[in-house]
Amino acid sequence: MIQKIARIFGSTLFCVLLVTQPAWAINVSPGDRIELQATSSLGVPLHDNPSPSLVGRTSDGTIAEVVATANNQRWIEIELASGAQNWIVERYIRRIVSSTGETVDNREVTNLLSGEDKLTVAAMNVENLDPGDSDRLNPLGKLIVNNLKSPDIIVLTEIQDNDGPNNSDITDGTETYNALIDAIEKADGPDYIAFDIPPSDDKDGGQPGGNIRVGYLYQPARVALTPGTVGTATDTVTVLEGPTLSLNPGRIEPDNGAFKNSRKPIVAEFQFNQNPLFIIGNHFVSQRGGNDAKREKQATAVGNFVKTLLSEDDKANVIVAGDLNDVIDSEPIAILEASGLTNLSELLPPSDRYTYEFRNNLQQLDYILVSDNLFTTGKSQFDIVHVNVNQPSNLALSDHDPVLAQFTLPKRVTTPEKPTSESIFPDLSRERLRSRLAKEYKVQTSLGYDKARDFMYSELDNENGIVRGVYSDFTVRVNSNSSRPRSDAFQNGKGINAEHSWPQSKGATGVAKSDIHHLFPTHVRVNSLRGSFPFAEIEDSRTERWLIDNREENMIPSSNIDAYSEWINGGFEPKESFKGNIARALFYFYTIYRDQAEEGFFEGQQDTLCDWNINDPVDAAELKRSHEIASKQGNDNPFVLDPSLAKRLYCQ
Numbered sequence: 001m002i003q004k005i006a007r008i009f010g011s012t013l014f015c016v017l018l019v020t021q022p023a024w025a026i027n028v029s030p031g032d033r034i035e036l037q038a039t040s041s042l043g044v045p046l047h048d049n050p051s052p053s054l055v056g057r058t059s060d061g062t063i064a065e066v067v068a069t070a071n072n073q074r075w076i077e078i079e080l081a082s083g084a085q086n087w088i089v090e091r092y093i094r095r096i097v098s099s100t101g102e103t104v105d106n107r108e109v110t111n112l113l114s115g116e117d118k119l120t121v122a123a124m125n126v127e128n129l130d131p132g133d134s135d136r137l138n139p140l141g142k143l144i145v146n147n148l149k150s151p152d153i154i155v156l157t158e159i160q161d162n163d164g165p166n167n168s169d170i171t172d173g174t175e176t177y178n179a180l181i182d183a184i185e186k187a188d189g190p191d192y193i194a195f196d197i198p199p200s201d202d203k204d205g206g207q208p209g210g211n212i213r214v215g216y217l218y219q220p221a222r223v224a225l226t227p228g229t230v231g232t233a234t235d236t237v238t239v240l241e242g243p244t245l246s247l248n249p250g251r252i253e254p255d256n257g258a259f260k261n262s263r264k265p266i267v268a269e270f271q272f273n274q275n276p277l278f279i280i281g282n283h284f285v286s287q288r289g290g291n292d293a294k295r296e297k298q299a300t301a302v303g304n305f306v307k308t309l310l311s312e313d314d315k316a317n318v319i320v321a322g323d324l325n326d327v328i329d330s331e332p333i334a335i336l337e338a339s340g341l342t343n344l345s346e347l348l349p350p351s352d353r354y355t356y357e358f359r360n361n362l363q364q365l366d367y368i369l370v371s372d373n374l375f376t377t378g379k380s381q382f383d384i385v386h387v388n389v390n391q392p393s394n395l396a397l398s399d400h401d402p403v404l405a406q407f408t409l410p411k412r413v414t415t416p417e418k419p420t421s422e423s424i425f426p427d428l429s430r431e432r433l434r435s436r437l438a439k440e441y442k443v444q445t446s447l448g449y450d451k452a453r454d455f456m457y458s459e460l461d462n463e464n465g466i467v468r469g470v471y472s473d474f475t476v477r478v479n480s481n482s483s484r485p486r487s488d489a490f491q492n493g494k495g496i497n498a499e500h501s502w503p504q505s506k507g508a509t510g511v512a513k514s515d516i517h518h519l520f521p522t523h524v525r526v527n528s529l530r531g532s533f534p535f536a537e538i539e540d541s542r543t544e545r546w547l548i549d550n551r552e553e554n555m556i557p558s559s560n561i562d563a564y565s566e567w568i569n570g571g572f573e574p575k576e577s578f579k580g581n582i583a584r585a586l587f588y589f590y591t592i593y594r595d596q597a598e599e600g601f602f603e604g605q606q607d608t609l610c611d612w613n614i615n616d617p618v619d620a621a622e623l624k625r626s627h628e629i630a631s632k633q634g635n636d637n638p639f640v641l642d643p644s645l646a647k648r649l650y651c652q
Contacts, residue, residue, distance in 0.1 A: 130164030141183025303339030444634025580616025
């Protein structure tokens with residue numbers, strides 16, 4: 001690599017060219033068997049010593065043994081099958097082979113791992129990946145799991161649409177993501193969720209018909225995507241007060257001429273340990289065709305967005321990652337650094353800073369840059385994992401090496417000290433209030449559905465070994481130390497299971513399915529009767545079934561009527577003392593999961609829920625339950641903490 005260093009003495013400009021030795025990805029030692037590769041039809045040049053003097057040639061594919069190395073492995077002494085010993089230049093090594101002729105896998109494995117307070121973020125160019133790449137998909141899954149150690153978030157570039165380079169009007173890439181996620185699962189990796197914003201057909205450059213784009217994979221058990229409205233190919237994302245995003249995910253300036261026939265950056269807001277995190281995924285225009293000025297304009301657009309985020313909060317956690325298609329000392333990288341970002345590549349020695357090879361020259365095109373606060377307080381660590389560049393062709397899965405960073409982000413406590421106050425964002429209302437609540441009170445740690453129910457039956461809703469159904473007061477006995485609380489509570493279909501107050505069929509899927517703030521223990525039969533019916537205030541004369549304990553009655557009770565829940569075909573009314581709890585659970589769900597919640601389901605109940613919220617206010621038990629859930633999920637139900645929220649959002 002050649003670096004130019006310029007200094008000015010008086011009026012004279014002196015330029016010094018420093019030649020530093022590149023770090024070759026194929027490291028060899030005496031005794032290694034190697035396969036040689038020719039770069040022309042003439043064969044591999046042979047020398048009698050480490051010098052330009054040529055003494056002969058040998059053919060492409062020749063197998064030889066390493067005898068010695070010189071000049072930092074720039075020159076390799078080999079012994080041919082004939083016994084002759086000569087020197088070659090390192091670039092003529094194709095691969096190291098075993099004694100059986102198989103390729104030796106020397107690809108790097110990162111030592112940057114995820115942990116309780118350790119977040120890992122990777123950026124990876126997957127070189128025109130589509131569902132038809134059957135020979136690459138499973139190896140890519142293994143690479144992500146084994147070499148990258150399953151990063152929490154992965155920024156992907158060059159993801160193609162469902163039919164790859166076929167020139168159709170398809171732009172959706174779901175099948176490509178699903179194929180990659182399946183490959184990760186086959187490699188015993190964790191669950192991932194994918195998202196992107198499909199481009200307009202043939203508007204983002206790359207292989208014709210492929211519609212390459214920037215996309216994301218993330219582990220829902222580790223991080224959460226902050227709820228928000230998903231942008232389209234032509235929508236422009238902006239920064240709102242907080243900061244938060246007007247669209248999540250959203251595209252940065254898709255109508256900017258700098259991004260014409262090029263990939264548009266996609267910004268997304270995540271939560272890790274209740275720490276907001278903004279990631280901007282990029283794939284700048286290539287260096288072909290004199291695009292230097294265009295890349296500078298692209299960097300300026302991204303840099304301006306970063307500046308806006310940091311102007312709202314100078315301690316915001318911001319990451320810019322992806323294939324920036326320029327070298328480390330280029331103007332686009334300098335523009336990004338000037339926006340308030342630190343280039344994590346500076347943590348590595350110069351010899352290790354490469355992610356791409358062009359005409360036998362190693363260079364860095366892929367980066368992770370972070371806001372200054374994240375760099376320092378997050379104790380940033382960085383790795384370029386050399387798994388593709390200068391590797392044997394049967395091991396290289398892309399023409400780029402992935403980059404990976406680790407950040408230390410302990411859990412941030414946001415639960416207010418005083419439970420029932422009017423102190424939650426008092427200056428906000430309507431959509432700005434909802435957006436802020438969704439950001440600050442999102443699930444931070446999803447337990448998963450099985451663990452969530454185990455926690456409910458063994459701890460949260462277990463009072464001295466008794467679990468009580470919320471609608472009919474039916475009880476079962478569950479030992480708090482049981483190794484199988486779900487089974488003990490269910491009692492072969494005659495006991496208790498988990499009621500989704502917001503039904504799964506109406507949007508309670510993914511993380512929401514196991515969000516305990518809207519899950520309650522309920523008698524199996526009552527849970528089945530309620531189904532996905534909306535809640536309603538039912539006239540006693542119209543009630544078809546009155547529910548208490550494990551009984552169903554079809555006559556109006558003569559006493560203790562408020563202890564009964566009521567059912568008609570099409571509606572369900574909880575017992576009087578639990579109506580407010582249901583109202584606040586649904587307010588919570590519709591606020592946090594707006595994008596997946598069925599809007600009409602909420603609007604049809606809205607007035608009823610508002611009445612219930614007033615008539616059955618928060619009590620100590622409901623508040624205690626919210627706090628105990630927060631100890632596991634990392635979030636309270638804000639409608640339990642602040643009685644004014646329902647009025648400010650839904651009950652005006």
